[in-house]
Amino acid sequence: DTIHSTAEQFGAKNRWGPEQSQTGVRRLALSDLDKGVKDWFVKETKSLGCTVKIDEVGNIFATYPGRNNDAKPTGMGSHLDTQPTGGRYDGIFGVLSGLQVLRTLKANNYVPNYPITLVDWCNEEGARFAMSIMASSVWAGISTKEHVYALKDVYDNKTTVLEELNRIGYKGTEKCSHMANPLKCHFEIHIEQGPILEKIGKKIGVLTSAQAYTWIEVTFKGMPQHTGTTPMDYRRDSLLATGKVITGINDIAKKYGGVATVGKLSLSPNVVNVIPGEVNFVVDIRHEEDEGLHKMYKAVRELLAEVILNKAGNGVPLEADIEDPYPTPAAIFNSELVDLIDESAKSVVGEEYAHRMISGAGHDSCATNTVIPTAMIFVPSKNGISHNPEEYTKPEELEDGFRVLLETVLRYDES
Amino acid sequence: DTIHSTAEQFGAKNRWGPEQSQTGVRRLALSDLDKGVKDWFVKETKSLGCTVKIDEVGNIFATYPGRNNDAKPTGMGSHLDTQPTGGRYDGIFGVLSGLQVLRTLKANNYVPNYPITLVDWCNEEGARFAMSIMASSVWAGISTKEHVYALKDVYDNKTTVLEELNRIGYKGTEKCSHMANPLKCHFEIHIEQGPILEKIGKKIGVLTSAQAYTWIEVTFKGMPQHTGTTPMDYRRDSLLATGKVITGINDIAKKYGGVATVGKLSLSPNVVNVIPGEVNFVVDIRHEEDEGLHKMYKAVRELLAEVILNKAGNGVPLEADIEDPYPTPAAIFNSELVDLIDESAKSVVGEEYAHRMISGAGHDSCATNTVIPTAMIFVPSKNGISHNPEEYTKPEELEDGFRVLLETVLRYDES
Ligand SMILES: NC(=O)NCCC(=O)O
Ligand SMILES: NC(=O)NCCC(=O)O
Numbered sequence: 001d002t003i004h005s006t007a008e009q010f011g012a013k014n015r016w017g018p019e020q021s022q023t024g025v026r027r028l029a030l031s032d033l034d035k036g037v038k039d040w041f042v043k044e045t046k047s048l049g050c051t052v053k054i055d056e057v058g059n060i061f062a063t064y065p066g067r068n069n070d071a072k073p074t075g076m077g078s079h080l081d082t083q084p085t086g087g088r089y090d091g092i093f094g095v096l097s098g099l100q101v102l103r104t105l106k107a108n109n110y111v112p113n114y115p116i117t118l119v120d121w122c123n124e125e126g127a128r129f130a131m132s133i134m135a136s137s138v139w140a141g142i143s144t145k146e147h148v149y150a151l152k153d154v155y156d157n158k159t160t161v162l163e164e165l166n167r168i169g170y171k172g173t174e175k176c177s178h179m180a181n182p183l184k185c186h187f188e189i190h191i192e193q194g195p196i197l198e199k200i201g202k203k204i205g206v207l208t209s210a211q212a213y214t215w216i217e218v219t220f221k222g223m224p225q226h227t228g229t230t231p232m233d234y235r236r237d238s239l240l241a242t243g244k245v246i247t248g249i250n251d252i253a254k255k256y257g258g259v260a261t262v263g264k265l266s267l268s269p270n271v272v273n274v275i276p277g278e279v280n281f282v283v284d285i286r287h288e289e290d291e292g293l294h295k296m297y298k299a300v301r302e303l304l305a306e307v308i309l310n311k312a313g314n315g316v317p318l319e320a321d322i323e324d325p326y327p328t329p330a331a332i333f334n335s336e337l338v339d340l341i342d343e344s345a346k347s348v349v350g351e352e353y354a355h356r357m358i359s360g361a362g363h364d365s366c367a368t369n370t371v372i373p374t375a376m377i378f379v380p381s382k383n384g385i386s387h388n389p390e391e392y393t394k395p396e397e398l399e400d401g402f403r404v405l406l407e408t409v410l411r412y413d414e415s
Numbered sequence: 416d417t418i419h420s421t422a423e424q425f426g427a428k429n430r431w432g433p434e435q436s437q438t439g440v441r442r443l444a445l446s447d448l449d450k451g452v453k454d455w456f457v458k459e460t461k462s463l464g465c466t467v468k469i470d471e472v473g474n475i476f477a478t479y480p481g482r483n484n485d486a487k488p489t490g491m492g493s494h495l496d497t498q499p500t501g502g503r504y505d506g507i508f509g510v511l512s513g514l515q516v517l518r519t520l521k522a523n524n525y526v527p528n529y530p531i532t533l534v535d536w537c538n539e540e541g542a543r544f545a546m547s548i549m550a551s552s553v554w555a556g557i558s559t560k561e562h563v564y565a566l567k568d569v570y571d572n573k574t575t576v577l578e579e580l581n582r583i584g585y586k587g588t589e590k591c592s593h594m595a596n597p598l599k600c601h602f603e604i605h606i607e608q609g610p611i612l613e614k615i616g617k618k619i620g621v622l623t624s625a626q627a628y629t630w631i632e633v634t635f636k637g638m639p640q641h642t643g644t645t646p647m648d649y650r651r652d653s654l655l656a657t658g659k660v661i662t663g664i665n666d667i668a669k670k671y672g673g674v675a676t677v678g679k680l681s682l683s684p685n686v687v688n689v690i691p692g693e694v695n696f697v698v699d700i701r702h703e704e705d706e707g708l709h710k711m712y713k714a715v716r717e718l719l720a721e722v723i724l725n726k727a728g729n730g731v732p733l734e735a736d737i738e739d740p741y742p743t744p745a746a747i748f749n750s751e752l753v754d755l756i757d758e759s760a761k762s763v764v765g766e767e768y769a770h771r772m773i774s775g776a777g778h779d780s781c782a783t784n785t786v787i788p789t790a791m792i793f794v795p796s797k798n799g800i801s802h803n804p805e806e807y808t809k810p811e812e813l814e815d816g817f818r819v820l821l822e823t824v825l826r827y828d829e830s
Contacts, residue, residue, distance in 0.1 A: 025745075085684050127686065181791055194644030211643060224500075226801045227676040227699045228626060229609030232668050234799060235674055239677055240665055246658030253647050261642040262654055264687045265680075269500050271542065272679045272697045273776070274802045282687045284642045311640030358646030361688070384649060386641045387689045 004359050024389025027089050029081040029123035029134075029368070030058065030164035036169060037080050041120055044099060048106045050118075054172025055181060057135040057145055058122030058165050064102045066112040066413070074112075074412055075183030075372070076101065076405065077136075077364060078190060083127045089191045089398075093379070095120050097189050097402045101409055112413045114241035117183055121364040122170070123148075131329075133347075136364035138176045140371045145176055155277050178371045185337060185412065186368035188406045189377040191393050194360050195384025202355035203400050204345040205378030208338055210359035210366050211258075212288040212293040214327035216300060218245070220308070221319040224269055224277030239267055239276040241318050242308045248303045249283055256296045258287035259360070273288070280356020281288030288358055291330050297327070331359075331366040344407035348398050377404050426637045439804025440503050444496040444538035444549075445473065445579035452495050453585060456535055459514060463521045463612070465533075467653050469587025470596060472550040472560055473537030473580050479517050481527040481828070488789070489527075489596030489827055490821065491516065492534030492551075492779060493605060498542045498812040502806020504606045504813075508794070510535050510691070511602050513816045516824055527828045532598055536779040538563075544576050545569050551779035553591045555786045560591055593786045600752060600827065601783035604792040606808050609775050610799025617770035618815050620793030623753055625706040625774035625781050626673075628701035628740035631715060633660070635723075636734040639684055639692030654691040656683055656722045656733050656827055663718045671711045673702035674775070703773055712742070746774075746781040752790035752827075759822035760792070764815050791818050 027033040038060060042052050053061045063073055078094025098118040105112065121139075129151040137143040149162035165171035174181055188209030192198075197205055200373030222236035246262050253260035265281040283300055287293040301322075308320045338356075345354035359376060368374045379401035382392040433608040442448040453475060457467050460477030478488055493509025510555035514532040520527065536554075541547030552558040552713045564577035580586035589596050607613075611621055637651035661677050669673035680696040698715055702708040716737075723735045753771075774791060783789045794816035797807040 083684075083686065083689070085686075132688075139809055187644065193641040193642075194646070195649045196646070199649075206503055213643060223798070223800065224803045225610075225799055226608040226776055227674065227678055228628060228701050229607060229796075229801065231609070231611070231672070231775075232665070232674055234610045234614075237665075237676065239680065240661055243658040243661030243665075243677075246655055247662055248645070250652075250655055253663060257641065259645070259647055261652065261688075261690055262658075263642055263689045263691060264685055265682060265691075266685075267500075267680060269802070270681075271498065271500075272804065273676075273699055274498070274678045275548075275676055275679075275757065276678060277803070284688055285810075286643050358645075361641055362643065381644075383638070384640055384645055385638065386640045386644065387684070387686065388692070 003276055009380060018160065020179060024391065025082045025086050026084055027080065027082045028084065028128040029125065030128065030161065030168055032168070034081055035168035035170065036265040038120065041080065041095070044119065045102065050102065053174045053181065054170060054342050055139070055174040055176040056172055057138045057148060057176040058170040058172070059135045059139060059176060060120040061117050064105060065114050065119045066114040066116065068113055069115050071114045072182045072184035073115035073187040075117050075119060075368070075408060076188070077121055077186060078188050079121045079124035079364060081123055081125050083125050083387045085389060086387060087389060089391050089393055090193065090386055091124055091190070093191055093393070093398060094189050097405050102401050103407050104192050104406060113182070114413055116409060116413070124364055128153055128155065131360055133364055135176065136367035139178055140367040141178060142367060142370055160339065183372055185373040186365055187405060187408055188363055188365040189379070189401050190363055190383045191391070192378040192387065193386035194381065197355060197378060197380035198358060198382065198384065200355065201350040203353040203380065203397060204404055205355055205357045206338060206342045206345055207333060207359050207376040207378060208356055209288065209333055210331040210362060211288055212290045212327060212330035213284065213362060214297060215325060216283040217280070217323035218283065218304065219280045219321040220279065221278050223275065225275045227273045227275055227278060230275060235275055236318055237275050238279040238318060242279045242281055244301060244307050245283065246273040249285070249300060252296055252299045253285070253301065256287065256292055256298050256299070258285060260285045260296065286360065288330065293327060328362055328366065331369040333369060333375040334373035337373050340411055341375050341404065341408050342379055345404050348403045348407055377401060377408070428484070432700055439618055439806065440497045440501050441499055441775060442495070442497045443499065443542065443543040443574065445543065445583055447583070449496055450583035450585065453535065454493065456510070460517065460533065465517065467556055468587060468589045468596065470554070470589040470591040472553045472591040473585040473751040474533040474550045474554060474591060476528050476532050476596065478532045481531065483528055484530050486529045488530035488532035489598035489824060490532050490534060490601040490783070491603070492536055492601060493603050493826060494536045494539035494779060496538055496540050498802045499538050500804060501802060502689040502804060504806050504808055505608065505801055506539055506605070508606055508808070508813060509604050510823050512648050512820050515817050516821045519821060521782065525590055529599070531824060535574060539779055543568055543570065543665065548779055548782050550591065551782035554593055555782040556593060557782060557785055561688065598787055600788040601750070602790060602820065602823055603778055603780040603817050604794070605688065605778055606801065607793040607796045608801035609796060611696060611772060612770060612793060613797065614793035617762060618768040618812060619819055620770055620772045621753060621757045621760055622748060622774050622791040622793060624703065624748055625746040625769055625777060626701040626703055627705045627742060627745035629708065629712060630740060631698040631700070632738035633698065633719065634693065634695045634736040636693050637691065640690045642688045642690055650690055653694040653733060657694045657696055660698065660718060661721050664700070664715060667711055667714045667718065668700070671702065671707055671714070673700060673707055673711050675700045675711065693709070701775065702741055703745065708742060743777055743781065746784040748784060748790040749788035750786050756790050756792055756819065756823050759826060760819045762793050763818045763822055764770055792816060792823070
């Protein structure tokens with residue numbers, strides 16, 4: 001219910017069915033809607049007796065007190081921002097499950113041994129400010145606040161993260177650092193965003209790791225000529241070159257057992273009877289292992305080189321710019337926490353419904369995992385659809401997930 | 416000079432070099448700039464003693480009187496509208512060369528045997544209102560004024576041709592019809608918009624025909640899933656399917672000796688980490704012969720069917736919409752007029768610099784050719800570039816072209 005009431009209030013969008021719950025959510029990081037849901041989160045957690053700290057990059061830490069408040073808190077977290085055409089669950093379910101854990105403690109007057117902190121990590125999606133897992137990366141020390149403050153809104157190419165943090169009042173005073181503001185561990189529950197649990201009939205995914213991935217941005221520059229008057233052999237067709245990359249990376253993914261996609265692409269002049277002069281696109285490649293990603297990466301670079309220097313331009317070489325960011329390494333989650341989740345999952349849904357798997361997507365937990373013990377729980381996604389208004393997980397599946405999170409946190413607190 | 420002064424006044428845009436002449440032109444059909452250049456055209460031709468008629472679809476007919484003013488006039492024409500990122504020559508050179516012919520007659524007090532009509536055909540490009548060779552097609556009776564009046568501005572998807580004709584004052588009273596307002600023949604001089612004349616070192620192209628062509632609009636609908644979490648075998652990737660079409664049509668063009676291009680493409684949601692759910696694109700195929708175009712067309716449809724039903728979606732079929740317009744048949748120009756141009760060209764630039772060839776692009780002459788004897792003259796295009804600000808033809812090449820047109824019109828008038 002909380003999922004749907006926050007969706008209603010803070011950004012419901014893109015109806016896909018007649019039911020009240022059948023819309024997606026568009027709640028871009030640091031927008032007014034993001035401020036709205038952050039204010040609500042602060043109010044809710046305070047009403048449960050939490051102490052709330054906001055750090056300088058917009059992360060919110062709501063700490064439920066335990067017996068031993070000098071110890072580092074047990075952490076739970078995820079994110080409340082969404083994709084522009086996002087669903088109601090991605091990230092949001094993780095934060096609201098954590099909130100439900102705190103509500104359950106409160107309702108039962110249960111005092112944990114150690115404090116429990118629920119975190120709303122700021123800008124996980126990277127949809128408005130193009131860096132995913134943004135503020136958790138700063139907290140983990142794998143990025144800097146200076147870097148992220150300067151990121152610009154992709155829609156107006158002007159407004160910065162710093163301006164928006166100030167504008168919505170979420171540039172907090174707490175240092176954004178796992179050293180200054182530590183957690184003992186981090187548990188995150190999330191929708192799978194893929195089809196596997198549903199297909200194999202499992203209820204809970206126990207994550208052992210998350211894939212390594214990287215995004216290679218390519219701009220091909222050819223010659224914008226007339227489609228009717230330019231014989232095939234005289235062309236430098238940037239979109240033909242791109243077509244060869246799109247089909248080629250599919251073969252590479254299959255060969256190396258990873259995944260590869262072009263999801264973003266634009267061309268100019270984008271006119272029916274003009275050969276595309278310039279195409280800009282991003283190749284997203286992922287693999288379970290860093291080594292596998294590296295092999296895929298090398299194969300993609302070889303494919304790009306071949307397309308640029310040779311056949312794709314129909315004889316004449318193309319020019320290209322390739323932006324080559326540092327890859328996100330695979331996250332291997334802490335095996336003790338993984339086992340703890342596994343036990344909790346088996347006790348909640350039964351041995352036959354818990355399934356060890358890897359995460360295809362990156363999550364805030366990939367950042368926290370670089371500095372503290374971290375592990376994750378998945379619930380199924382209907383048809384594997386995510387980043388889409390039709391994202392859906394059944395209430396009973398959400399309930400199972402919440403109970404696994406609760407049990408995991410309580411077992412951890414006891415251990 | 417007239418080319419550059421009209422470019423300066425009516426839509427100079429997209430500078431590509433330091434010289435005064437080194438910008439393109441953006442003068443969309445029925446815009447204020449198009450009105451500006453039409454007003455100028457009417458004023459110039461009137462000042463030469465022409466009678467000016469404007470028809471109900473915005474075509475302007477400027478008739479220079481001859482001895483025998485009851486006879487059907489000799490026609491010359493092209494268009495003054497441009498692509499959004501157009502050059503200074505495409506269409507414009509044809510109208511201004513015709514104007515130069517009339518100026519030359521006037522300057523020499525030359526009275527032709529028959530009247531000579533110079534036409535500015537309205538909306539040849541189809542860039543703003545998406546029908547190329549628009550108003551000449553109505554004149555030739557291969558389209559109707561009702562059809563074109565209703566066409567909408569592709570930028571606002573609202574404003575119609577009829578509204579804009581009325582707004583800029585170019586919905587004339589003359590019937591748009593080759594029967595009510597006839598010409599005896601139609602000569603058009605145009606830039607090649609392709610690389611052939613330059614590559615083989617010729618100065619004048621004598622056109623025997625124009626290619627057949629058709630534009631197939633395709634929308635692929637797959638599933639917008641997460642790039643990281645969706646294994647390759649579970650995908651319905653519309654852009655992968657499109658990539659197979661882009662590379663496949665290249666093979667088809669080579670096999671059948673035609674040309675094939677995707678110049679226009681858009682995808683959604685167009686986000687780095689979302690598999691494209693929907694891609695819309697247009698396949699432009701062309702061939703010298705109607706029969707060849709038909710074979711290419713069949714091969715493209717087979718390719719589309721294969722991609723839809725089988726491999727492209729990585730296992731799972733895609734849905735598709737295919738818009739299948741009636742193809743524009745090849746235009747075989749009148750052989751007597753072609754010979755006349757050939758003789759004029761040889762006399763102006765010498766036998767070794769005239770070259771018989773076909774037009775890769777469609778032109779207003781393709782429409783007039785369906786009802787009256789028609790033929791065309793080409794001048795070289797630097798690097799074969801067109802529909803681009805860098806479109807360029809040397810002044811001496813333009814001069815040669817103008818002289819061939821003048822000689823052709825005078826020889827025709829004598830015959
Ligand atoms: N969960 C999620 O969509 N994270 C964004 C980064 C990624 O594409 O994996
Ligand atoms: N000349 C020209 O660009 N005409 C437009 C129709 C076509 O694409 O051939």
